[in-house]
Amino acid sequence: QSLAIGGGRDFPADAAAHASWISAITAETGASPARAEKLLDRYGTTARLILAHEAEQQTESLAGASDYTLAEIDWLARNENVAHLVDIVMRRTALAITGRLSRGNLEQIADAAAAALGWDAGQREKELEATSKELTERHRFWFE
Incomplete structure (x- = not known):
């Protein structure tokens, strides 16, 4: 049995899901698609929390x-x-x-x-x- 943890939880499984995740997170946070992509690669889906934090601060x-x-x-x-x-x-x-x-x-x-x-x-x-x-x-x- 495999259990996704941290940024692996709900990670987009294919190209369509990946594109959908990037689109949703950029709409939610105002981040650029390139920034969302970079943080998704770096932190998995934990990127959502970091991008939301960036949106609240002067970055x-x-x-x-x-x-x-x-x-x-x-x-x-x-x-x-x-x-x-x-x-x-x-x-x-x-x-x-x-x-x-x-x-x-x-x-x-x-x-x-x-x-x-x-x-x-x-x-x-x-x-x-x-x-x-x-x-x-x-x-x-x-x-x-």
């Missing part, structure tokens, strides 16, 4: 990774059991593993996570330091 793209938005990062921080900044960059997005994480967008992500999770300036700095250390020392990540 700004991450520097150097314009297919991610600060509203998307905010939603992830609030809804995906994020405890640390490294959770976002290593486990909730593909930014680090695709090499598109930069110091600049790490700062943007830290700002969004701090606002979503109630971190003060000191906690934000600790999270930046710990994340940078893990990325460079453990994963041999080189910031551009």
Whole structure:
């Protein structure tokens, strides 16, 4: 027996269902079809919740990774059991593993996570330091 979970639940099974899902979600949220397609590919049908969240906020793209938005990062921080900044960059997005994480967008992500999770300036700095250390020392990540 197979059980679809998370974004796999109600995932469009064929091209017609896929097109219908994109059409419905763009009408519901005002998102562009390209954005809806990108998030459906990334998160499955959980994209509906993220797109609705983006529709409620002023959406700004991450520097150097314009297919991610600060509203998307905010939603992830609030809804995906994020405890640390490294959770976002290593486990909730593909930014680090695709090499598109930069110091600049790490700062943007830290700002969004701090606002979503109630971190003060000191906690934000600790999270930046710990994340940078893990990325460079453990994963041999080189910031551009």
